[in-house]
Amino acid sequence: MHTALPDTIYAIQHLAFEDLGSLEDTFYQMGYRVRYFEAGIDDLSKALEYKGLTIILGGPIGVYETEDYPFLQQEIDLLKVRLENNLPTLGICLGAQLIAHALGAKVYAGHAKEIGWSPLDIKATPNNPLAVLADHAVLHWHGDTFELPSQATLLASSAIYPNQAFSVGNNILALQFHIEAEAHTMEKWLIGHTCELRKADIHIPSLRRDNQQYAVALEMVASRVIQNFIGQLKYQ
Template identity: 75%
Template sequence: MKTTAPDFPETIYAIQHLAFEDLGALEDTFYQLGFRVRYVEAGVDNLRKALEHEGLTVILGGPIGVYETEDYPFLKQEIELLQQRLARNLPTLGICLGAQLIAHALGAKVYAGAQKEIGWSSLEIKPVVQNPLATLQDTPVLHWHGDTFDLPEQAELLASSNLYPHQAFKVGNNILALQFHIEVAADAMEKWLIGHTCELRHAKIDIQALRTDNQCFAPALEQSAPQVLQFFMQHIE
């Protein structure tokens, strides 16, 4: 049953930057809430319809950087359309690269961090009134990024980690940016280990240990993630 206003569009658009980084466990939650999902592929599809959508648009992760516009020219249009979208305060959820794109579109600096953050750890959830991430207290989440961002001026910080202070923020109730991965499905984590093998080996990550952590922590996150999504959807204005 939908938790948003009765006239809220029933379609959710999800922008993918990498085939196996999809909505994961969140996709079933959207279906259970009465929504339908439509994917568009950045760099292949025209993103205008998704970014001008009046309902919720989710911008997913990927291995490229916000600042790599010369090598990936499609980013220029994606950023421009996203700036227009955020100016209209349209419902937007960004995950990893999606969060970095939101930060950049809001005028904040996005840049390579001091070190890669890949693996599972808990967040420091900030004592913010109606923090949509409150249910993640003491629940390890998956971090998988090398870039980070400054906090946009108009944003409210929601969470930090030991390595990076800016892990999540919101702007009002309609814009939510998550540097970490909340969407991962427990039964799909092997795709990440295969698809990101070059990055994992370059970063000297113990793949077997990461696989064990995935098996240990992903099921719990899969139970908590829908609560975060439902809270966010309930408070969209």
């Protein structure tokens, strides 16, 4: 365990079944506890002002939908301050989009839904925490995308979208893809996102087969990504 980092990981959830997945076991094995905050219900100030690691998880809403979902504006405002203070932050999917937006980059509806398993183009940047993902398929599940923030380092691209992951220094990591996908819980996603899957004309049995084929291998390397990221945190 990273001795300087507080021993609880805070995670902001936007959708009940989009949790930390396989990463939760990784944190437990590393000696951390996990506490969840429910966006739209809980006061997120404690999570976003927390000096330890806060993880912002995915969800089907867009960062620009603040009129329909007013809690998003508070989340964005708190996140801006968090990032200015360089507090340890990991964003996944919507979480990555929120980080990009909070850093001043444009987030917008992409030209195509990217749903399914495919490998990443991992960039040859020094100390890239995603290097272990080379040659591994990851789960993509998004329609929005973002421009790269001016202060960010691009870490990965996909065949469809150039900006799939970025970092800002050692403490801020944003992943457009779902590194947390867990083989034995993916049926929750197929049930919960059925409307989106059908609208996008995704063949659910094929996606289920891919989940079963690729998720176990991803679980193993995802653990190493998290260990890499936590190992490089500069905690004050």
